[in-house]
Amino acid sequence: MSDILTQDQTTASAPVSDTEIVKVERALIDQSAQAPLLFLYTSAILWLLTSTILGTIAAIKLQQPDFLGGVPWLTYGRVWPAFTNSFGYGWASQVAMGTGIWLVARLAHVSLRRPTLLIFGTVFWNVGVTAGVIAILAGKGQGIEWLEFPGFVQAILFAGFVLVGAWVATMFRLRRPGHAYISLWYLAGAFFWFAWLYSAANLMIGVVHVHGVVQAVVGAWYANNFLSLWLTSIGLGSIYYFIPKVSGKPVHSYHLASLGFWSFALLAGWTGMTRLIGGPLPAWLITVSIVANIMMIIPVATVMVNFVLTLRGNYNLIYFSPTIRFVFFGAIAYAVASALGLVSSLRSVASITQYTNFSIAHSQLLIYAFFSMVMFGSIYYIVPRLVGCEWLSSRLISLHFLGAAYGGGLVILTTLLGGIVQGAAWNNPEESSSLVIQSMAPFIVGRCIGWIFLIFGHLFFALHFLTMLLRLGRPSGRPTLFPTHHEEGAH
Amino acid sequence: MRFSTLFAGIFLTFALAWFGETVVPNIQLGNLQPQTDEDGGDIYPVNNSGIAARGRKIYVAEGCFYCHTQQVRGSQGGSDIDRGWGSRQTVARDYIYTDPVVLGLTRNGPDLANMGNTELVDSSTGKKRWKDAAWHYAHLYSPRSEVEGSAMPSFSYLFEKRKIVGQRSEDALKLEGEYAVENGYEVVPNSDAKALVAYLMSLDRSHALKEVKQEAPAK
Numbered sequence: 211m212s213d214i215l216t217q218d219q220t221t222a223s224a225p226v227s228d229t230e231i232v233k234v235e236r237a238l239i240d241q242s243a244q245a246p247l248l249f250l251y252t253s254a255i256l257w258l259l260t261s262t263i264l265g266t267i268a269a270i271k272l273q274q275p276d277f278l279g280g281v282p283w284l285t286y287g288r289v290w291p292a293f294t295n296s297f298g299y300g301w302a303s304q305v306a307m308g309t310g311i312w313l314v315a316r317l318a319h320v321s322l323r324r325p326t327l328l329i330f331g332t333v334f335w336n337v338g339v340t341a342g343v344i345a346i347l348a349g350k351g352q353g354i355e356w357l358e359f360p361g362f363v364q365a366i367l368f369a370g371f372v373l374v375g376a377w378v379a380t381m382f383r384l385r386r387p388g389h390a391y392i393s394l395w396y397l398a399g400a401f402f403w404f405a406w407l408y409s410a411a412n413l414m415i416g417v418v419h420v421h422g423v424v425q426a427v428v429g430a431w432y433a434n435n436f437l438s439l440w441l442t443s444i445g446l447g448s449i450y451y452f453i454p455k456v457s458g459k460p461v462h463s464y465h466l467a468s469l470g471f472w473s474f475a476l477l478a479g480w481t482g483m484t485r486l487i488g489g490p491l492p493a494w495l496i497t498v499s500i501v502a503n504i505m506m507i508i509p510v511a512t513v514m515v516n517f518v519l520t521l522r523g524n525y526n527l528i529y530f531s532p533t534i535r536f537v538f539f540g541a542i543a544y545a546v547a548s549a550l551g552l553v554s555s556l557r558s559v560a561s562i563t564q565y566t567n568f569s570i571a572h573s574q575l576l577i578y579a580f581f582s583m584v585m586f587g588s589i590y591y592i593v594p595r596l597v598g599c600e601w602l603s604s605r606l607i608s609l610h611f612l613g614a615a616y617g618g619g620l621v622i623l624t625t626l627l628g629g630i631v632q633g634a635a636w637n638n639p640e641e642s643s644s645l646v647i648q649s650m651a652p653f654i655v656g657r658c659i660g661w662i663f664l665i666f667g668h669l670f671f672a673l674h675f676l677t678m679l680l681r682l683g684r685p686s687g688r689p690t691l692f693p694t695h696h697e698e699g700a701h
Numbered sequence: 702m703r704f705s706t707l708f709a710g711i712f713l714t715f716a717l718a719w720f721g722e723t724v725v726p727n728i729q730l731g732n733l734q735p736q737t738d739e740d741g742g743d744i745y746p747v748n749n750s751g752i753a754a755r756g757r758k759i760y761v762a763e764g765c766f767y768c769h770t771q772q773v774r775g776s777q778g779g780s781d782i783d784r785g786w787g788s789r790q791t792v793a794r795d796y797i798y799t800d801p802v803v804l805g806l807t808r809n810g811p812d813l814a815n816m817g818n819t820e821l822v823d824s825s826t827g828k829k830r831w832k833d834a835a836w837h838y839a840h841l842y843s844p845r846s847e848v849e850g851s852a853m854p855s856f857s858y859l860f861e862k863r864k865i866v867g868q869r870s871e872d873a874l875k876l877e878g879e880y881a882v883e884n885g886y887e888v889v890p891n892s893d894a895k896a897l898v899a900y901l902m903s904l905d906r907s908h909a910l911k912e913v914k915q916e917a918p919a920k
Contacts, residue, residue: 271854272809272852273852275844275845275851275852275853275854275855276854276855279854279855279857280855280857280858281858282763282858285763285764285854285856286764286767286768286854287763287764287765287766287767287768287854288762288763288764290764290767291764291767349762349763350762351761351762351764352761352801353761353766353801353803354801354802355806382704385704389702389703390702390703390704390707394707395702395707398707398708398711399711402708402711402712402715403711403715406715406719410719410723414723414727418727420727420731421731421797421798421799421800421802422730422731422733422793422796422797422798422799422800422802423730423793423796423802423804424723424726424727424730424731425800425801425802426796426802426804427722427723427726427727427730428723428727429802431719431722431723439715468702472710472714475710475711475714475715476714476717478718479714479715479717479718479719479722480718480721480722482722483722485806486804487778488772488774488775488778488779489772489774489791489804490772490790490791490792490793490795490796490804491726491730491793492726492729492730492793495722495726498721499722557778560778561774561777561778561779562779564774564778564779565770565805565806565807565808566807566808567807567809569806569807570807632808632809636779636780636784636808637779637780638780639780639783639784639785639824639825639918640824640825641825642823642825642826643810643811643825643848644848644849644850644851645825645850647809647810647848647850647851647852648849648850650809650852651850654852
């Protein structure tokens with residue numbers, strides 16, 4: 211077994227052992243990926259800014275319902291899905307494709323051939339998201355969470371994803387022979403699962419036209435897997451790459467990783483129906499999901515133990531490596547999100563938390579505090595290798611982190627606590643609807659403050675990214691790290 | 702890990718979950734029929750067409766379901782029955798004609814599964830929960846004039862403010878205080894508002910079904 215371990219670890223070992231050939235190969239791969247990846251990242255970040263604005267408007271509207279009132283395009287029930295979709299498809303899915311493609315290229319040792327095809331795919335995707343968000347704001351949404359885009363938009367998006375996915379499949383075909391490193395397991399899963407997930411959900415709803423509660427079942431299955439298989443796989447695959455890479459230490463245990471991956475693949479797809487606890491569905495369907503949620507302890511605990519033990523002895527990296535700071539934050543958030551998912555899947559807890567902001571907070575933990583933070587970390591690592599210069603300022607990175615961590619943290623925490631208060635209030639039959647709604651007010655104010663932090667964090671990030679696009683960064687050499695106390699004293 | 706093992710595993714695990722979580726439920730629930738009595742009468746649910754069906758489209762377009770659910774939990778799963786939101790848990794058969802199904806996910810506002818039921822009693826006020834069309838129009842136009850502290854946006858764009866010509870319209874809103882319009886003008890619902898209110902008033906999932914027991918609020 212030990213030769214498998216060492217063989218696998220060569221792909222994630224320290225740069226110290228790099229030979230010239232490896233360096234040249236990597237430079238060629240990065241060069242081949244430059245145009246399509248920068249295009250993916252640029253569009254993802256533009257969507258991040260768009261969704262930040264939409265999300266802020268939605269948050270303010272819950273506090274001040276007359277804010278931008280009387281405009282059909284900007285009513286809460288349209289701005290909210292426009293926000294979630296622009297975030298999920300515009301930002302999250304595109305950054306997932308970008309980082310995913312780069313990782314596959316690196317780990318399969320393949321340069322990207324014919325990058326134009328990939329750029330076409332991205333254009334399709336962006337046209338689709340734009341049309342979809344406009345359709346939602348125009349009141350043409352389909353009325354199913356995460357599948358709000360009208361049918362023709364879903365077709366455009368799928369075409370875009372097929373182009374991108376064909377690319378990823380080609381890289382897997384042309385891979386250098388040998389064993390697959392852990393990250394590749396998750397990445398292969400992510401791209402394959404999303405293609406199936408997205409087409410199956412849309413075909414079942416749009417073509418087979420399942421109706422009644424089956425539609426809710428397919429919708430819950432899709433929404434859950436969109437977060438827990440597609441985005442989560444990309445996130446976990448990235449963490450498995452960046453923690454060993456930056457710390458220069460091999461992954462703690464290959465066997466744990468294997469157990470973690472297979473239990474994840476087997477269980478995650480079954481966890482979705484807890485979204486419908488208490489709903490008009492047969493008990494078995496929901497019970498299966500509750501059991502799957504509880505068993506998710508196995509994959510979550512194994513990946514967390516692996517991450518933490520791999521980083522052991524190098525915790526100082528959290529202080530000075532931007533990539534590790536973001537990625538480790540994401541890893542912790544994944545554990546917290548999974549724990550909340552487990553607890554709230556128990557029927558007794560769900561009788562309070564179900565149908566409240568608690569579920570929204572749980573999704574936000576996964577898609578923002580975990581997934582997006584890991585992606586920010588990956589961008590800080592990858593982009594310098596694409597543009598050939600280093601990030602301009604560690605202070606800007608630090609401000610981005612503060613905005614994202616505190617802003618995101620505040621939004622999620624207030625939404626979570628607000629959800630518990632909301633659920634408990636609805637469960638008190640003496641309390642009138644009017645009072646229940648008013649009990650949410652302080653939490654909604656807190657949420658708005660969190661959004662202001664997020665706006666600043668994302669603006670700093672986008673500006674910093676712009677300087678990289680314009681090649682205004684520092685000359686290549688030492689990566690941009692956060693200053694240590696020693697260096698600060700020297701100023 | 703070998704790539705062949707990897708790809709086979711990725712395929713099989715997902716195929717299994719997809720089949721179990723979507724195909725099997727569709728086999729079990731996809732062909733539910735309405736319930737009838739022995740003579741084929743007393744059909745429930747009935748397929749709403751016409752204005753209420755059009756109202757559901759407005760309900761979806763305006764995204765009402767992001768803040769309102771339409772599903773009642775049984776008394777073991779929460780206090781929905783105690784609040785007066787329903788007389789029984791809602792079940793799959795209630796929704797066979799509801800498309801899209803709009804069960805809703807979040808209760809920023811109350812559940813609407815039985816908004817058109819005329820019997821249910823609101824537990825906090827002791828009054829009937831049913832509201833007439835005039836109330837719905839006023840509530841959609843200026844939510845805070847009807848419900849203190851409501852977080853619902855105004856749907857004033859589903860209404861038309863116009864000069865009174867001759868007689869005041871029958872369905873004109875009776876607006877008071879800060880919501881009043883200048884003399885000689887009136888506010889009337891447009892066809893979308895009428896459809897939406899017809900839809901809300903059609904919502905009633907209290908009909909007895911053999912697969913679920915009726916419940917009463919705990920005193």
